[in-house]
Every structure is written in C-alpha cells, then in structure tokens.
Amino acid sequence: MNRIALYHLETLLWIARLGTFAAAAERLNTTQPTISARVRELEAQIGYPLFRREGRRMLLTVRGRQLVRDTEPLWAALERTLAADNLAGARGVVRIGTGEIAAASCLPGFVAEIERDMPAVTLDITISLTAQLLQDLLGATSDLVFLAGPAASPGLQTASIGGVALQWLASPATAAAMRNGATPPLWSLPRQSPLHQVMLETLSGEALPAIRTCNNARMLIDIIAAGQGMALLPETMTREAVAGGRLQEVWPRPKRGIEFQAAIRAEESDPLVLELFRRAAGLRIDPR
Template sequence: MSITRIAFYHIETVLWIARLGTFGAAAERLKTTQPAISARVKELEHHLGTRLFRREGRSMTLTPAGRQLVRESEPLMARFMGIFQTTGEGTEAHGIVRIGAGEIAAASCLPGFVAGLQRDFPNVSLEIEIALTADLIQQILSGKTDLVFGAGRIAHPALKTRSIGTVDLQLLASPASVAAMKVGAGKDHFPIWSLSSHSPLYQIMKNAISASGMATRSVNLCNNARMMIDIVIAGNGIGIFPHSMVQRQLEDGMLVQVPGATDIAPVEFQVAIRAGETDPLIMDIFERASQLDIRAPHAA
C-alpha cells in the first residue's frame, strides 16, 4: 500500500461519489470531467490495493472496503474543512454555493437572505435556481444544488429539513371577473389556474375549489406564478395565490377575493440540505436559513 501517494482530492472524490451515486454527478460537483473522476478512483484503488466501487445499473455502489473508507474518512474530511476555514488564509470562506428556491420563497425571504450571505461571505459566489419544489428536490439529491427552499413538507431519508413557517393562500380573481360572477355568469364559467400537478399547491387548489363548489372541468396549469397572476388580473380566470406575492395587487384593487371562497389552509415551507452534508460552509448557511421566517421578506 502506497499511502504517501494518496492526495486530499482522492478522498474528496470518493466521498462525493458515495453521496451522489455516480461518477458523473461527482464530476459536476467537483467541476471536473467524468474521465478525471474515473482516473482518481483508479489511482486510489491502485495505491490501496483494493476495489472501492462496483457498478449496479447506472449507479456506483461501495464495496465493503469502500464503505469502511467512507465511514472513517468522512468525519476527518469535515474536520479538515473546518480547519481550512479557520486557519491562515482560510479565515474567509471561498467557493460556489448553489441555492434552489420556488417563486414564493424567491418573492419573500430569499432576497434578504441572499443579501446577508453576500455581506458575511464576500468571497463566496452564489448560483440561484428558481424552480418547482419537485424539481428542486431532484437537483439536491443529484448534487446539482446545495440547499433548497421548498413548499410543503419535504420527506426524504437523504435530506435534512427545517421548517421556516407558513404562507397564507387566497382564491382570487379580477374585479371584472367577480362582477360577472355576481350578475349570473357563475364561477363555473371561469377557467382555474394552478401551478403544475407536481407542486404542493396543486392539491391545495383542488381541495379549495371543491370546497367552494366550483366545477373543475377547466383547470389550466402553469409553472410560473407571476405569469398566472398577470393572466388572472387580465380577467382570464381564477387563481389560488400566496398572499405574499399578491399583497400589492390586493391593495391596489387589481385582485379581489372570489365570492363564497372558503378558507384555505396555509402551506408550510422548509429549507433542506443533504442529510450527509459535511461542508462547514453549507452547514453554516443551512443554520442561517433555518432561522428565517417566510413571512418576513426583508430579514437579512
């Protein structure tokens, strides 16, 4: 065994393959190529004199020797990363952190949160992806995102979550549409707009329109809440929207409550990271995010 030829990046590579499941995902995370990842693994296996991975379908599974290496190395790697960030030039955190969020979080607590990160971590670059919660979960599981703000309860054994509060929802339409409802057009003649069926808000919408006695034969889906708000304001239907995104439109009279609409249960929001995350910077940002209140848009 030639451990003197084993480098820090060899261990880092094995740990990321173990977390993400494929050489390709590890390559993307470490900003290198898949052949480079394969070469690192072969070098390490050669120096150790044993196989660390075996292929099962499209994923790479640890061998018994590989599992032992990961188990023993992971806490040491976390310790090293902590030392690097608190010693010498490592006092300033560096790197790229990828944050995923839905539109509701992006329109509420995210701007202040990002401003706080930029103030406290000036040498850290942020990459922010706005998408539906279902897509964000897939991104963090595949290693493409480090931390996500999601709607609804995120229940996955590979993720660690914290609640950051709830957002109120309202069934709304334009004043012209509501006026038409009152003179006999009826709510059933107006199309209903909702986020994608993969969104937690979709089932909430289905329950809300059922409780309000509206027919569901004309339900239109859109993956952009801002676009739906504009469509409903233009008099083209009814939508269920978070209060935080339509407060100004309600105050200006551009949107009003649909007559006869029942109260809608608020939707919970959570922040999530991978359960096996050990990077001190990501852990620090997660703890900061866990202290947020989704109802407080300007907290930094």
C-alpha cells in the same frame, strides 16, 4: 507508508455521495479524466478496487464502502476545523433550488447577506416546483432548497421558515361577472404543486370547471389580472396587485395556507452548506 493525498480522499467521498465521476468532477471544479486518474492513484496506493460500474453509476465495492465509512468522519472533522476560523474567506459554488414564492420573498435578502459576508462564494440558483426541488436535493444536484412543505424524508434535514396565506382572486371585471352569476375559468399551478392540492381540498365536493394550469406563478397572476379567470394565489405575491385594484378577493380564504421549509440532505457535511442552512433556518417566508 502509503502516500494518500487529501484530494484522493475528497474525490472518493464525492463520488460516493453523488454516484458518478462526472458529478464529482462538477462538484470539485475539475474534469472527469482527472477524477478517474485520482481514483486509479488511490487504488494503486491501497491495493484494491474501490468502484465497480453499474450503468452510468459507479458503485462502491465492499472494501470501498468500508473505506468511505472510516474516512467520512475524519474528513468532516477536518473540514470543520479548516472552516471554523474564517467562513468569510470561504470559497465555492453552492447550488440552491427554490420555488417562486420563496424566490419572491425571503430569498433576495438571503442572497444579499451571503454576498456581503462571503464574497468568494457563488450561489447558483434554480427556480422549480416542489417535486423537482426534492428530486434535485436527494439526487445531490442541489445543495440547499427552499420548498413548500411539509417535506418528510429520512434523507432530509429541514427547518421551518413559516407560511403564507392564500386568497381566491380575480380581476375587478371577472369579480363583477361572478356577482352576476358567471362561472369564470379556474386556473392553478400544476397538479404536483402544494398550492394545487390546497385548491382541491378547498373545493372538495364542488362541481369543478376544467382547471387550466400554468407553471409560472408570476405569469399566472398576470393571467388572472388580465381577466382570464380566477385562481387561488399566495398573498405574499399579490399584495401590490390587490392594493392597486388589479385583483380582488372573490371567495373566502381557505383555512390552510402553505408552509415552507429550508432543506439539505441529512448526511450533508460540507461546512459551507451547513452554515448557509443555519442562516436559512432563521429566515421567514413572510416576515410581515
């Protein structure tokens, strides 16, 4: 009987999922030469090649695809069995991507909960815009993301975590100037941001001034509070500034806010990622 170790199968499946030996090495916390050695060992045991190189990516051969198809459900069942009794003892690095609004609202509590319940799990958090979050998730460089939706893709499994209202805000001085007929500069997050799209929908048919952009929501809020213009901003991130008088509403709120989702890849089978997604699905972006 061929002697195939569990780490051989784990290595095969992660290369198949991520597409490169380097990505599999990072996921498995080992080196690329070690991954290559495991593949050679597995190919020697089964007697046929599993991958062929296409540029930087390693593509499965026909027989390699069949082995992955046969092995994947067995591996998923094994992972579920090993993890079922004690997720509190789970270990590993989970890569989380998030937008700024989620990072400023529901994410801190989520992180605290995971650190309390799973102290051996390390969360690697990256803040980015929605378009990049989707790219990272589908490209398997993130495991779980919190993004502005709705995001519809057959490659995703999503759960709604609620939405946020938006407000047209300016500093008190800018608001006073607007009442006297002034037209201040218009600021926004970049064009690929859902907030930017809602802004354009709200102003459809209006003659727009040049739109200035900033890819950092907190900096954008500071720019507006400093009297440099007006912007459509998320209520969850501006409540304190409005309550303290640094910002004022200057136009009626748009009817549509921004909905948010937690998302993982549709084919995700790692029990730890699935558990974090289950918990993320119970969050609310604005619990108030």
